[in-house]
Amino acid sequence: MTEKDKKATPPAPAEPSRAVKASVETDSMIERRNTEPAMPPVRERRKYKVSETPPPPAPPPKLNDYAAIIGQPEIDEIRYIARLLRGKTVKMVNSTAVGGGVAEILNRLIPLMQELEVLTKWEVITGGNDFFEVTKGFHNALHGGDYHPTKEIFDIFLRYNEQNRQRMEFVEDIFVIHDPQPAALIRSKERNRGKWIWRCHIDLSNPHREVWNFLKPFIEQYDATIFSSPAFTRQLSVPQYLFYPSIDPLSEKNKDLDESYIQKVCDDFGIDRSRPVITQISRFDRLKDPVGVIQAYKLAKKYVDCQLVLAGGGASDDPEGAVVLAEVMNEAGDDPDVIILNLPPWSALEINALQRASNIVIQKSLKEGFGLTVTEALWKNKPVIAGAVGGIPTQVVHKLTGVLVHSVEGCAYQIRYLLTHPEFAKQLGRNGHEHSKENFLLTSNVKRWLILYQEMLGLNKPIKVA
Amino acid sequence: MARNLMQRWAKAPFYFNSAAHVTRIGNQRATTLNEFAQALEKVPDDAIFQHTFQTLQEHHYIEEGFSNDFAHWAFASCNEIELAERLSSVDVREYTSIKALRDRILGIVNEYLKRNERARERAAFEPFYFCASDTIVIPTPWVARNLEEFTAELRKVSVHSIHYHFIDARLRLKLNTNDFSLWLENDLDLGALGDRINRIDIYTATLNDVRDQILKVVESAA
Numbered sequence: 067m068t069e070k071d072k073k074a075t076p077p078a079p080a081e082p083s084r085a086v087k088a089s090v091e092t093d094s095m096i097e098r099r100n101t102e103p104a105m106p107p108v109r110e111r112r113k114y115k116v117s118e119t120p121p122p123p124a125p126p127p128k129l130n131d132y133a134a135i136i137g138q139p140e141i142d143e144i145r146y147i148a149r150l151l152r153g154k155t156v157k158m159v160n161s162t163a164v165g166g167g168v169a170e171i172l173n174r175l176i177p178l179m180q181e182l183e184v185l186t187k188w189e190v191i192t193g194g195n196d197f198f199e200v201t202k203g204f205h206n207a208l209h210g211g212d213y214h215p216t217k218e219i220f221d222i223f224l225r226y227n228e229q230n231r232q233r234m235e236f237v238e239d240i241f242v243i244h245d246p247q248p249a250a251l252i253r254s255k256e257r258n259r260g261k262w263i264w265r266c267h268i269d270l271s272n273p274h275r276e277v278w279n280f281l282k283p284f285i286e287q288y289d290a291t292i293f294s295s296p297a298f299t300r301q302l303s304v305p306q307y308l309f310y311p312s313i314d315p316l317s318e319k320n321k322d323l324d325e326s327y328i329q330k331v332c333d334d335f336g337i338d339r340s341r342p343v344i345t346q347i348s349r350f351d352r353l354k355d356p357v358g359v360i361q362a363y364k365l366a367k368k369y370v371d372c373q374l375v376l377a378g379g380g381a382s383d384d385p386e387g388a389v390v391l392a393e394v395m396n397e398a399g400d401d402p403d404v405i406i407l408n409l410p411p412w413s414a415l416e417i418n419a420l421q422r423a424s425n426i427v428i429q430k431s432l433k434e435g436f437g438l439t440v441t442e443a444l445w446k447n448k449p450v451i452a453g454a455v456g457g458i459p460t461q462v463v464h465k466l467t468g469v470l471v472h473s474v475e476g477c478a479y480q481i482r483y484l485l486t487h488p489e490f491a492k493q494l495g496r497n498g499h500e501h502s503k504e505n506f507l508l509t510s511n512v513k514r515w516l517i518l519y520q521e522m523l524g525l526n527k528p529i530k531v532a
Numbered sequence: 533m534a535r536n537l538m539q540r541w542a543k544a545p546f547y548f549n550s551a552a553h554v555t556r557i558g559n560q561r562a563t564t565l566n567e568f569a570q571a572l573e574k575v576p577d578d579a580i581f582q583h584t585f586q587t588l589q590e591h592h593y594i595e596e597g598f599s600n601d602f603a604h605w606a607f608a609s610c611n612e613i614e615l616a617e618r619l620s621s622v623d624v625r626e627y628t629s630i631k632a633l634r635d636r637i638l639g640i641v642n643e644y645l646k647r648n649e650r651a652r653e654r655a656a657f658e659p660f661y662f663c664a665s666d667t668i669v670i671p672t673p674w675v676a677r678n679l680e681e682f683t684a685e686l687r688k689v690s691v692h693s694i695h696y697h698f699i700d701a702r703l704r705l706k707l708n709t710n711d712f713s714l715w716l717e718n719d720l721d722l723g724a725l726g727d728r729i730n731r732i733d734i735y736t737a738t739l740n741d742v743r744d745q746i747l748k749v750v751e752s753a754a
Contacts, residue, residue, distance in 0.1 A: 139690035143550055143670050296557045296661030308555040308663060459658055464608045466594055500593030500738075517554045517668055528553075528666035 121412065126177040127316045132509050135315050144509065147516040148182035150525045156186040157236070159251060160244035161201065163190045167311070167438070168244050168267055171508075174314045178512050184519070189234060191248045197226040201247045204281075207274035208246065215276050223280075224250060236260065240519055243288075252287045261522040264288040267311070269298040269435055269456060289522060294436045295457040307518060310460065311436045312511045313445060313502070318414035320445055323422060331419035335375070335405060342372040342485050345424040347417055347442075349378040350390040350408070353433045355453070358474045360397045360404060362430065365478035367403075370485045377407040377420055421446050426484050426491070430477050431455055441506045444468070444498035449491040451480045461506065467498040538680040538754045542719040546711075548674040548685055550693035551667050551700065553586065558662040565610060566652040568602075568660055569641045577630040578664040584624050584633060585703065586665050589695040592739035599735060600624070601660075602637060609656040615644045623735065624699070628706045669696070679720070679754060683747055691739040698742060699734060712746065725753050 133141045158176070160168045172188055179186040193201075200222045207213035227250035236254045242263045243251055255262050264285055270278070270293070278300070285291060285302065292307045293299045299306050313320050332339050344363065348354035356376050363374040376394060379387075391408060398404035409416060421427060427443035427450050434456030441461060443450050450468035452458045462468035469484070471477045484491040504510070520526040560575055562568035572580075583601035599620035607616035618640050627633040645652050674689055676682035686694075697711035705714065713726030732745045 137690065139550075139672075139688060139693070142672070143552060143690060143692070146670050146672075147552060147668070293557060296561075296663060297659070299557050301559055306557040308557050454657070459608075463591070463594075463604065466591075470608070497594055501591070504590060504593065513552055514554050517552055517666070520668065521554070521666060526668050529551075529669055 123173075124318070126174060127314075129178055129181055129509075129512075131316060132507075136503065136507065136509050140509065144513055144516065145182065147513060147520065148184060151516060151519055151523075152183040154184055154240070154519065154523065155238040156184060156240045156242060156519070157234075157238040158186060158188045158242045158244065159191060159234075159248045160188075161191050161193075161198075161247035163188075171312065171511075172244075174317070174508055175512065175515070178508070179515070182512075182516075184516070187238070191226070191230040191251075192233075193226040193230075196222050204246050204277055205268065207277040208268055208270055208281075210272040210274065213274050213277060215274075215280070220280055227251060228253075240522060246281055249281055249284045252284050255287060261290075262288045263290045263292060263518070263522070265292045265309070266298070267294060267435075269295075270300050271298055273300070290518070292518075295460055297456070307514075309511060309514050310506050311438055311441070311457075312506050312508045313438060313441050314508045315445060319418050320442055321418070323415070323419055327415075328419045328423050331416050332423050335407060335420075337373060337375060337405060337420075337423060339423060342370070342425045343375060343423055344372055344426040344428060344481060345375040345377065345420055346428040346430065347377050347421065347439045348429065348431070350387045350394060352390055353431060354378075355430045355432050356390065356394045357397045358432075358477070359428055359430050360394065361474045362428075362477035362481060363404070364401075365475065366481035366485075369482050372425075372481070372485060373403040373405060375405045375407065375420060375424070377409055377417065379409050379411055379413075417442075418446075421448060424448055426451060426481060428477065428481075429453065429458065430471065431458065434458055437461065440468075441502050444495075444502040444506070447495040447499045449484050449494040450498060451477055451484070461501065462498075463501070466494070467501045468494055538683075539678050540720065541678055542676070542715070544715075544719045546676040546682060546715045546719070548672045548676070548689050548693055549696055550670040550672055550690055551696040552670055552692065553665040553667040555582065556664045556666060558664055560662040562660040562662075563656055564653050565606075565612070565615075565641065565645060565656075568605075569638065569645060571660075571662060572634065572638045572641065575662045576664060577634070579662045580630050580634045580637070581703070582663050582665045584622070584637075585700060586667075588624065588699060588734065589692065589739070592691055592695065594738070602641075605656070605658075605660045609658040609660070610651070610654070611657075612644070612648075612651055615641070615648075615651075618644065625702060625734065626708070628702050628708060630703065679750055683750055686743060686747060691743070694739050694743055698732075698739075698746075722753070725749065728753075 129141055129144065156179070158172060160172065162169050176186050176188055200219050203213055227248060230248065231251050231254055236258045238260055240261050240263065242265055243249060244265045245267055249264060252262055286304055288304055290305045290307060291302060292309045294309065294311050296308060315321065329339065337343055346356065346359050350356060359376065360374065363372070366372065394406060398406060421443055427448040429437055429440045429450065429452040431437065431453045432455065434453065436457035440450055440452055440458055444461060444467060450462055451471055452462045452468060454470040454472055459470060462470055464470045469480045471480055521528065558575065558579055560571045562571050587601045600622065603616050603619035606612045606619055619637065622636055624633065672689060672693060674685035676685050701711045702708065709730055713730045716726035716729070717723040728749045729746055732742055734742060737745065
């Protein structure tokens, strides 16, 4: 067996797992699991039927639908800022129309911009498998992973960017190019009068030097760049703005739910709501440290009664995810209070219910992007215990909007503390909700985009406050 | 009598504005207190504004323990509790210029480092990233010509409007007061009422609480 094979094939657990009390799978997933030995065995699995395919998307909300959440004055301010931009045109370009965080954001953002009469068009670059293999390699390399770029790799990147550049028209007032994949479209800048913005959704704090050196000359031609956290930036000669990623409070993942639905989901998953529930929502990935979460739970449980829910996906179609799931099941042992849920990607409502049913939400990541699962928990008034990595400290202001931890022991202590100090936990949840409302909602980003557009087009000069 | 006070016309109306901003990420960052002190001397005024005045708005809902980003960094990333306490005691309302505010913050940091040399080069858990704000003013349709209208409109405006008139105003006016108090004094001859409003503590109240307290002060005077 080669080293590669070892990675691709998860080891069979030493003993059949006794930990998984409930696992959510569609029939096809179950069938695939039964025919492919890659998935760890699941015992005592409760069958919970979920749709085989994603539900059709609901029509996007209107701006006024958010008034009940952020208040009418905020809506009025957004409309006022947009007034100066009526009729202006914007082109947004990214690399995928479905799946992934950027597409999710654009699907919600663009209808609101259209409603505000900021005429926003969304285009997706096209490319062959070779292009997307290269951009996937770039993505990992920019996150600090190992990569061995060659001239051919850079040529593939440039060739597809050039093809897309020739195919697209650049006649708008503003161009927003998302992430590195279409970054070289900036070569069209000289041909038109528009302003160019590069929106970087990834963490560039520790990039692969060669890949970054290749991309940097393109990035420095933009009129402005946007990052999700100050910690994710590089030294650049062009202005860098801070736009936090955002959640949509009206989406299935975040909207208010009937108590009866939350209860139903808990019943289906075997969660006893008369006892404390702590939850981590994340794919089965070592960087999310699910094993560390179980260890923290075990330490805490010596002092306080609680159940642990680990819910996520990625174990069905990702060999490494299956390995991590096996590790998680081994760590959980036969504890019936550890509930591990391997959910399909379209389980937004179930995830929403699990978060709302929780007394504490954990995100004990060892490395993280911005951590939108933290934002979701804050929005739901939950006290959050989270690893102090990536964009998490921006969201979790220690002891004010949640607590930050750096170890299994620290996480265990905070579980104990919050479960025995419910008033403090409630206060954290309340502050966390307000923090997310002020900074991390879709509507906050609509406002940021509008102000930046005004600034780029010279329509409203910032005042000198200082 | 009370009704008369509420309906007495002001010499000039009060126009409610609001403000919105985007944050710019600066190129300066500090990984130790020594670097922090050096950067504090050099960063532009709008960075000092961002981490003191502006951050109060971004955290306006917290009524305990949040004062400014510098204090919070000293506490959470440097574990220098005394320094954090001293920085958090800086009340931005006492400053009508960024220069004075910068000098005060720098003075606290330098004095602390003089007494705690070993803290100077200790690596912070997280760097401090200096940012700044681009702020635009947003006129609102709300106008008050007397106290009755003032209380009615104050209920309608966003918390950003309250921050703009009640907190940011000090730098704009270069006075130790705020737009509301100034209007009450200059246009309604209600200086004492303005003084009471000016004493509302923004560090132990959220901006919505500030709104409620202003309303309470005005309505109790009537």
